[in-house]
Amino acid sequence: MSFECLQVEREGHVAIVYLNRAPVNAQNAQMRAEIIQVFDSFNDDDDVRCVVLASKLKVFSAGADVSERPAIKQKGPGAYWHHNRLVRESSLAIAECNKPVIAAVNGAALGAGFGLMTSCDIWVASNEAYVSMPEINVGLAGGTALLQRVFGKSRARRMFFTGMKVSADELYRLGLVEASLPPDQLMPYVMDLAREIASKAPIALRYAKEASQVTASMPPREGYRFEQNITVALSNTEDSREAQSAFLEKRAPVYKGR
Known part of the structure; x- marks a missing residue:
């Protein structure tokens, strides 16, 4: 299986899916289709017992590729419905994967990037990472359903209304990530955890x-x-x-x- 926007590696019973669409892992239709394809494949792969979602770039994911939006409008009836379905299904493919999925968040996870992170079962972050729902800054609104599942009412709505950033250290203080680590310790920590999970029945x-x-x-x-x-x-x-x-x-x- 080959991909344009992902890089997939195996270590024993652990699969590592790297987001790899330069420069900032902005999610376009191709990346979302590939995420759906690879996570669906894990459901039928008995050699995979745990999955890690990580990034090959300096950010985890900057969210949706907004440069696609003008073209969507020109595709005619049904185009936005199809776009929205891809957005939903790429996150749901992770959430509904029948193997545990760990997010290794090395940098910014914005908007739909934060959505991918929260679709995973376990979250681990570099202390250089942060999350945000910045849609309000580009005249859009999105993410309240996601935010209110993760944060309390006040923090969720403050993020929704302002696009504020929340650092990895703050996420750890709130008990939302397993660890906030120096960047060079992130993947070793995550892989140790993944191997432990993969050792189970x-x-x-x-x-x-x-x-x-x-x-x-x-x-x-x-x-x-x-x-x-x-x-x-x-x-x-x-x-x-x-x-x-x-x-x-x-x-x-x-x-x-x-």
Whole structure:
């Protein structure tokens, strides 16, 4: 699989997807289509147990490529609908990927770039990174649904109304990222975490990701029942029995993904 806007690498059971569209990883239709394609492919790839989303450039992503907007208007009926669908689906492809996804945020994550970050399951940042929803600065408005899932009401609306930046250190203080690290420590930290996740039973990881996604929008009682059903299903798998045997025998488990 080859891409124009992404670079994909493998290390064991970890896949690393690098955003790589110079100069600032502005998201155009091509990049979004490639994000959808690669994350959909991970759903059927048993060799991948964890995914890292990172950047090859100095920023994580500067958001949408606004230079595309004039051309969209000229494409005729349905063009904006298609554009908006690509925007949504590129984030949802990450969120709905059946493997855990870690965001390694090395620099600015603006607008749709912040959206990609929050579509991941776990967020880790360089202390040079920051997030912002700057649409208001170019006469647009977007991101309130996203912001209000991440921040409290006042901070979310202040960011929405002003385009203010929030630093990685502040995100860490608020408990929103796992760490705010010197740039040279970011990827080693993230890869250690990814390898730890990838060492777990693959089928348990898939169920854990599904439970995290589904129960987030469920009432507590229904969510609890959903998780209990998953626990019952997992208890009948070969990997579950292997994990228990390995624990009792004080050895590393050998998982088969079933």
